[in-house]
Amino acid sequence: MTNNVAGVQLTSIVQRIERLEEEKKALADDIRDVYAEAKANGYDIKTLRKVVRLRKQDASQRQEEEALLDLYLNALGMLKDTPLGEAAVTREFGGKAAA
Amino acid sequence: MTNNVAGVQLTSIVQRIERLEEEKKALADDIRDVYAEAKANGYDIKTLRKVVRLRKQDASQRQEEEALLDLYLNALGMLKDTPLGEAAVTREFGGKAAA
Amino acid sequence: MTNNVAGVQLTSIVQRIERLEEEKKALADDIRDVYAEAKANGYDIKTLRKVVRLRKQDASQRQEEEALLDLYLNALGMLKDTPLGEAAVTREFGGKAAA
Amino acid sequence: MTNNVAGVQLTSIVQRIERLEEEKKALADDIRDVYAEAKANGYDIKTLRKVVRLRKQDASQRQEEEALLDLYLNALGMLKDTPLGEAAVTREFGGKAAA
DNA sequence: GAACTCATAGTCAAGC
DNA sequence: GCTTGACTATGAGTTC
Numbered sequence: 001m002t003n004n005v006a007g008v009q010l011t012s013i014v015q016r017i018e019r020l021e022e023e024k025k026a027l028a029d030d031i032r033d034v035y036a037e038a039k040a041n042g043y044d045i046k047t048l049r050k051v052v053r054l055r056k057q058d059a060s061q062r063q064e065e066e067a068l069l070d071l072y073l074n075a076l077g078m079l080k081d082t083p084l085g086e087a088a089v090t091r092e093f094g095g096k097a098a099a
Numbered sequence: 100m101t102n103n104v105a106g107v108q109l110t111s112i113v114q115r116i117e118r119l120e121e122e123k124k125a126l127a128d129d130i131r132d133v134y135a136e137a138k139a140n141g142y143d144i145k146t147l148r149k150v151v152r153l154r155k156q157d158a159s160q161r162q163e164e165e166a167l168l169d170l171y172l173n174a175l176g177m178l179k180d181t182p183l184g185e186a187a188v189t190r191e192f193g194g195k196a197a198a
Numbered sequence: 199m200t201n202n203v204a205g206v207q208l209t210s211i212v213q214r215i216e217r218l219e220e221e222k223k224a225l226a227d228d229i230r231d232v233y234a235e236a237k238a239n240g241y242d243i244k245t246l247r248k249v250v251r252l253r254k255q256d257a258s259q260r261q262e263e264e265a266l267l268d269l270y271l272n273a274l275g276m277l278k279d280t281p282l283g284e285a286a287v288t289r290e291f292g293g294k295a296a297a
Numbered sequence: 298m299t300n301n302v303a304g305v306q307l308t309s310i311v312q313r314i315e316r317l318e319e320e321k322k323a324l325a326d327d328i329r330d331v332y333a334e335a336k337a338n339g340y341d342i343k344t345l346r347k348v349v350r351l352r353k354q355d356a357s358q359r360q361e362e363e364a365l366l367d368l369y370l371n372a373l374g375m376l377k378d379t380p381l382g383e384a385a386v387t388r389e390f391g392g393k394a395a396a
Numbered sequence: 397g398a399a400c401t402c403a404t405a406g407t408c409a410a411g412c
Numbered sequence: 413g414c415t416t417g418a419c420t421a422t423g424a425g426t427t428c
Contacts, residue, residue: 013137017130017151024126028405031119038112049406052116127424145426146269152403153262160255167252170245211335215349220340226418227322229314230410231405236310247417250314325419346420 017059035045134144237243332342373385 009140010142013133013142013147014151014154016133017147018154018170020130020133021151021155024123024130025144027119027123027126031123034115034119035111044110045113048112048116051113054118054189055113055117056120086406143269143273144267146266146273148425149266149269153231153259153266156255156259156262160252160259163248163252163255167245167248170242170248174242206336208340209341211331211345212349212352215328215345216352218324218331219349222321222324222328224326225317229317229321232310232317239306241307241310243395246310246314250311250318251417253311253315253369254318343421350420 035048038048039045072092076092134147137147138144233243233246237248332345335345336342369389373389
């Protein structure tokens with residue numbers, strides 16, 4: 001099976017994927033360990049998970065807001081970083097990013 | 100918030116988890132890249148995924164079979180009083196159980 | 199609440215689901231009983247469960263392997279332009295792809 | 298393997314379990330179908346699941362309450378179903394089951 | 397790009 | 413009670 005170019009290439013692909021998935025699984029196990037350790041220290045895992053999830057949402061939300069701001073700035077003619085552009089943005093958005 | 104022991108500890112926990120999840124996500128992205136590269140080289144992703152999944156199943160199946168064998172071997176030593184155990188022991192040792 | 203079409207329909211849906219879940223639960227109980235009876239006859243439940251699980255895995259694995267074979271057979275007809283496909287077709291038919 | 302009493306018994310056990318699990322799976326599939334049909338009729342599956350879960354909770358809660366009531370009634374000397382007992386229960390619980 | 401299927405992650409309950 | 417296994421729910425992936 002592997003005594004031809006295609007076979008060698010395929011083997012390489014599959015092995016790379018499997019290697020990466022092993023590492024991914026190892027990290028998942030590490031995460032479990034951290035939760036277990038936290039539990040041993042008296043923390044409630046369920047609540048902890050909720051905290052992590054909320055922070056992730058916050059982060060992605062913040063990213064979306066920044067992306068939206070960029071969009072607006074671009075629409076304004078990419079004037080950001082110039083005094084004039086800044087003034088325009090301030091005038092448009094009232095000094096605050098799209099919340 | 101963090102100028103107390105509990106707060107410091109909690110912050111540490113959350114940050115460790117978030118760090119590990121970032122790395123995990125990076126690996127997931129790497130895997131995607133490998134599939135994408137394979138596709139660019141003419142491989143069919145669907146088939147590739149199935150191959151990987153199948154190999155994973157093979158591995159876990161082999162492990163389970165070995166675990167079952169261990170279970171049986173232990174049972175041969177302990178289950179002298181059960182119908183199956185007796186029959187198995189008889190079959191193994193050609194006589195009465197080594198009581 | 200139920201003297202309108204939507205209410206009647208919804209009631210019907212929920213009742214059908216609940217009926218089916220009751221039957222499902224009854225079967226789960228039956229399975230428990232069989233294990234309990236087996237245990238009473240001297241069998242080791244843990245081993246028994248592993249045997250059942252393993253047989254299930256065998257079945258699904260066989261199915262997946264057949265599905266993979268189908269995928270390959272299809273690929274042999276379609277993937278003439280890919281490295282693996284070309285090699286496979288060459289190997290199968292001893293010459294150029296049946297273009 | 299099956300030409301002895303234990304083997305026959307074991308085979309029977311495993312087959313009974315597998316048969317029951319097949320039926321259980323069939324019911325699970327039926328339930329999926331009902332949800333799918335509901336979805337096709339415009340219902341939201343997630344909400345539907347929530348409704349079913351809540352009703353199940355209600356049911357088990359009601360059962361617990363009834364069990365608690367029985368416990369009380371027994372503690373009162375199993376006087377229920379007699380005029381005197383009824384009066385006692387009324388006096389204790391104010392005419393309403395433990396809510 | 398929208399729906400549908402599949403895989404993984406999280407929650408829950410049963411068994412040891 | 414603690415760990416393992418089943419079920420649920422969410423998210424990624426695929427297909428139309």
